[in-house]
Amino acid sequence: MIASLRELFNAVGEITFLSIACFREMFKRPFEWKLIIQQLELGGFDSWSVTILAAGFTGMVLSLQFAIGLEPFGASLYTGKLVAVGIVRELGPVLTALLVGGRVGSGYTAEIGSMNVTEQVDAIRALGADPIRKLVMPRVFAITLALPLLTMLADLVGCAGGAIITMHEVNVTWRFVYEQMRESIWIVDLLHGLGKSVFFGYLIAIIGCWNGLRTFGGTEGVGLATTKTVVYISVSIFISDFALTRLFLAIYG
């Protein structure tokens, strides 16, 4: 128990220092545009298909459950409203973060971890460069930027999927569902979800890179580190989701 707590505090300390170093690198010139664009493409935009698939089906399932669950109370007409709020405020950002975290965060650990055990990270230093600047900063910048965009896509597709099922199950028109959704989502709801996704993006990238940089023990070590990353990212997303929701509710209501 004490050992686990010590490990947790160590991890938080190391991630904090890495974040500070990474933040400093963002303001140094020349700016690493090429590496950031590369990471935006690899980590961000290549995740669009999985995001669409997950968000679309989640919206559809949510709509199905609400339509059936609300029917005994005569409230199934509100299905569209509930689906939209649920997706935009909560499911869109969290689901996208979990998917991207599993796909991209573990990929970062595997890539940087492999580089670490094959001395490529040492080689970066020996050749006169800084691994935080070359490996960590572009990934953190790219995913922190890409995740809100992916979340907006997830919100859109999730709502569309929910709308289709609502039309079919509740027997209402497209116009009706659209108006319901439009009325129920305020700019605050959008900011609520997007604010979370910015933080989730940063968490995914920094945890993935941090665990990669501390990987040791050959290919076995890379495998273990990758598995741990998925767990760390998922747990930290759930915990921070609660904390951020509380914070945003206190700010925006």
Added chain:
Amino acid sequence: MAEQIIQFRGVQKAFKGTVVYDDLTLDVRRGETLTIIGGSGVGKSVCLKMLIGLMSVDNGTIHAFGESVTDLDQRGLLRLRSRIAMLFQGAALFDSMSVEENIKYPLIEHNWGTPGEMDRRVSEVLEMVDMPGIQKLKPAELSGGMKKRVGLARSIAIKPEVILYDEPTTGLDPVNVRRINGLILSLQEQLGVTSIVVTHDMDTVFTITDRLAMVCDRRIAFVGTPDEAQNHELRYLREFIKGGRGVLDEDI
């Protein structure tokens, strides 16, 4: 005697309670090839990594070109790494980059010159390691020996004064071992570089070495020429350079 350009003085280093060095004291002279030998896991590579600041020192000092490596900041380390290059054990080429991009990497970091000058330098160093025209290949397309030679080309691209070789011939066939040894010798002759070579390979030791240092009991137990080593009173050293005969016989 040639000028001493690198000095380790009373260096101590431990990893999680395991002491690797309790008194590392060693000098390296300009233009020489110093070979460091010793059993597996005694800290030979650690010695090289401490020299260029890839690993910290617990105690003691390391001086290179008159500067204390242990006191250098990031800018100072960058300057040092433009003068001391390292060839890693597995070459440590960047998998996602082509051979050309790998070799250009230190040139870009050290602001070598115009893109045209960099292209010329890449061709030049690839010629030097006898691998012209492979700029567009990826490391995955190269054999172990080819990777080591590209790694060497990358190391010499910025014209360092000292090259550190971490087991340059490990895992290579005899032809490639000879080729790498030949390259180390020719670089010393053509460019006048100082070489520090960590190796287990006795053929390499006797082909390229000016002076030999043996790591034993957490310190440098011997420094001298290979001939002096063969007749030294330290039995472990004599038997180590005979390829383990004697030590192994006793164990068996």
